[in-house]
Amino acid sequence: MVSILDGDLIRAVGEVARYKELHAGAKGRFAGRDVVYAEFLEKMLADAAKWPSASSLAEDWLTFAGDASRSRIAAGEIDLGAPAWPAIELGSAPASQQAFVSGLAQSRRVGEERGQLLSYHPLIVGNLLLVSTADNVLAYDVRTGKPAWGESAIIYPGDMALAASQRASYVRSALGVPRFTLTVHGNKLFARMGSQVTAGIQGNPPVRSNGHIVCLDLHAEGRLLWTIAPHEDNWAFEGTPVCDGEHVYVGLRRSEVNPQAHVACYDAETGQLKWRRFICSAQSPARGVVEECTHNLLTLAQGMLYYNTNLGCVAALDANDGQIAWIAKYPRPKSGDLSRPAAHFYRDLTPCVYDRGRIIAAPSDCDRIFALDAGSGRALWEAPHADDAVQLLGVAGGNLLASGDRLWWIDVETGKIAHVWPEQSSLRGFGRGLLAGDKVFWPTRDAIYVFDQQSGAAVDVMDLRRRLPEGKDAIGGNLVASRGRMVIATPTQLLGFTMYGQVGEKTEVDGQSQTGGPSSDTLEARGSTPVR
Numbered sequence: 001m002v003s004i005l006d007g008d009l010i011r012a013v014g015e016v017a018r019y020k021e022l023h024a025g026a027k028g029r030f031a032g033r034d035v036v037y038a039e040f041l042e043k044m045l046a047d048a049a050k051w052p053s054a055s056s057l058a059e060d061w062l063t064f065a066g067d068a069s070r071s072r073i074a075a076g077e078i079d080l081g082a083p084a085w086p087a088i089e090l091g092s093a094p095a096s097q098q099a100f101v102s103g104l105a106q107s108r109r110v111g112e113e114r115g116q117l118l119s120y121h122p123l124i125v126g127n128l129l130l131v132s133t134a135d136n137v138l139a140y141d142v143r144t145g146k147p148a149w150g151e152s153a154i155i156y157p158g159d160m161a162l163a164a165s166q167r168a169s170y171v172r173s174a175l176g177v178p179r180f181t182l183t184v185h186g187n188k189l190f191a192r193m194g195s196q197v198t199a200g201i202q203g204n205p206p207v208r209s210n211g212h213i214v215c216l217d218l219h220a221e222g223r224l225l226w227t228i229a230p231h232e233d234n235w236a237f238e239g240t241p242v243c244d245g246e247h248v249y250v251g252l253r254r255s256e257v258n259p260q261a262h263v264a265c266y267d268a269e270t271g272q273l274k275w276r277r278f279i280c281s282a283q284s285p286a287r288g289v290v291e292e293c294t295h296n297l298l299t300l301a302q303g304m305l306y307y308n309t310n311l312g313c314v315a316a317l318d319a320n321d322g323q324i325a326w327i328a329k330y331p332r333p334k335s336g337d338l339s340r341p342a343a344h345f346y347r348d349l350t351p352c353v354y355d356r357g358r359i360i361a362a363p364s365d366c367d368r369i370f371a372l373d374a375g376s377g378r379a380l381w382e383a384p385h386a387d388d389a390v391q392l393l394g395v396a397g398g399n400l401l402a403s404g405d406r407l408w409w410i411d412v413e414t415g416k417i418a419h420v421w422p423e424q425s426s427l428r429g430f431g432r433g434l435l436a437g438d439k440v441f442w443p444t445r446d447a448i449y450v451f452d453q454q455s456g457a458a459v460d461v462m463d464l465r466r467r468l469p470e471g472k473d474a475i476g477g478n479l480v481a482s483r484g485r486m487v488i489a490t491p492t493q494l495l496g497f498t499m500y501g502q503v504g505e506k507t508e509v510d511g512q513s514q515t516g517g518p519s520s521d522t523l524e525a526r527g528s529t530p531v532r
Contacts, residue, residue: 001041004048006356010398010454011413012048016041059482061124063183068242068300069354071394074436074481080448080462081498083469084485085145088153088494090133093119093178110346110390110404111429114177116475116491118431121181124482128218131494132180132191134158137214139222142485145496148221155222156214158193175285176293179349185243187219188268194229198236198253199284199292211237213250215271226271239295242305243268244319249305251296252276258283261309263298263317275322282311282332285345285365294348301354304374308352310364316377326377332365342367343388343404355395355412362392362402369402371415381415391432393440397454403433407442407449409456419456421449431488434479443476443488464488467497 003012020038027036059075066072112118122131129142137156139148147153178196182189194211212229216222230236230252238251238261248268254260264276284292299306304325305317312332316325333342347364354360358380362369369389370382389402399418400410405428409419421442431443439459442449450460464474477490481499488495 001044004041004044008356008398009045009048012045016045059124060126060184061480061482062185063123063242064121064181064240064297064349065351065353065392065394068183068244068298070297070299070351070392071353071355072435073394073396074434076437078436078439078441078481078486078499080467080486082467084143084496084498088140088145088496090120090131090138090492090494092492093117093180094134110343110388111431112491117177118477118489118491119177119179120489120494121179121432121478122480122487122489122494123182123184124480124485124487125184125218127483129485129487129494129496130182130184130189131489132182132193134178134180134196137182137189137191137193137216137222139218140494142483142487142496145494150221156191156193156216156224175290176348178293179239179295181240181295181297181349183240183242184218185245185268187217188225188243189216189218189222190214190241190243190248191216192237192240192250195236196293196295197291198238198294199255199259213237213241213248213266213271215248215268228266228271228273239297241266242298242300244300247274247319249298249300249319251298251307251309253294253296256281259292259311261296261307261311263305263307263315263322265319265322277317277322277324279307279315279324280309280311280313280327282309282313284311297349297351299352299354299359302374306352306354306359306374308350308361308363310347312363312365314352314359314361314363314372314377316359316374325375328372328377328379330361330363330366330368330370333367343390346404347390350390350392353392353394353400355400358412360392360395360400360412362389369400369410369415371412383410383415383417385417386410393433394435396435396440397438397452399453401433401435401440401453403429403442405429407433407440407451421451421456421458430476432478434481436481441479441481443479445476446474448476448479468495 024038124142127142129140131138135158136154138153139155140153141148182191191214193214212227214227215225217225234255236253238253241248241250248266252262252264258281260281261279265274303319305319307315313327313329315327344367347362350362352359352361357374359372359374367387368382368384369386371380386408388404389408390404393401395412400412402408407421411418430445433442438453440451440453448462475490477488480487486497486499
């Protein structure tokens, strides 16, 4: 019954069958009437298939990966239509030449390209489309693509002189790339702004980071409520916080001989520091030779914080007081050629995924994806062959869905690879995909491929080129879907499309009338089928 109520119907089928085998005639009182338990569970299981999922009860996309557990499934069916509004220009994210570690400056990256970074991760909250850049926090009306309030979409203006100097420093020497995420809880929006550099150069004078956390009031058109910054040298915020309403939690890095990972808690109303905990210290790939840009995010579930440090361990902390519940170490490569980096080094935005008592992690300094017991940190399984999976999309249909250049189905109970698509092909992923309903949506540069979450069967392919005005190049990116819109965050733009099969809806894009409507090719027509 717990499995049914938890929404894990695949697990429940096996459990009900085992119960019926062992206790076929067991009877008792339940819900005020006499029942045969096995029959009652079978009917409950059949009815549960028609229940709305928990994820369908709320449409908002509140933080990276949808919610603080990092395993959000978007509600409803998605049938991509016409552009909903003209493209929103963001400009390209600043990219580092990474001159001292030449291998990580290669043009080819997993799931993106160095010259076309997919750094933008927008949110949809109510009718707001929210996104942060190297310079500003922006708010649009997701229905129209126009600024949410007034003539300008900027609700928090960054320091333009600082932004220019940041871009220059990225081009000069930093290891890592910028990532721009946000978190919304209630009326509050949280963002990390300012410098993306989180670790300095060993032997240089201490640096006071100008990276800071801002809290904005969305009920007051983005009015600044508070801002916090590290008040000590060599400290930096790792990324955007998570929030439980009362407290705000964020990772910090301290630059020492070996970088240190910490977790801090602040009051959500005032920004006052409540506690800070040291997690670990270890050598990073930069080895103190160049500055680093990292964006390690926390996961919040069931009153616990889970932290993939990318420094050799995963940690669990009590959200109330920061006491460490457990720390699980994992094997790190003892050697490697950074002129030809392994694919897993591109996992720079992989917070832990929480799923029904499991923690799933894909650290950048490890060639494995593994699952841990959320209560004890005990190892459950590891998947050693999916090292080119650089995004954990979430758990659905009994599988962990992970992606990068390819799309992976990993059995969430055993860690065995269930499917890979494509097995061998010039086709590569381009951006972070999306779980919606019982489907997984996987973007490439020109199309979005659709598969069944459980079986891996090919369902559809949505050609982006057919949905854009003539002369506009198709390009994929990071996907977000909510409120009747799918938004694609490309390297330089936000593209908005109608969805849910709104055939015939007319929109005005770049002065050309477009008619929405599904226009899909089958995967088989392109000569590609999922690997089973």
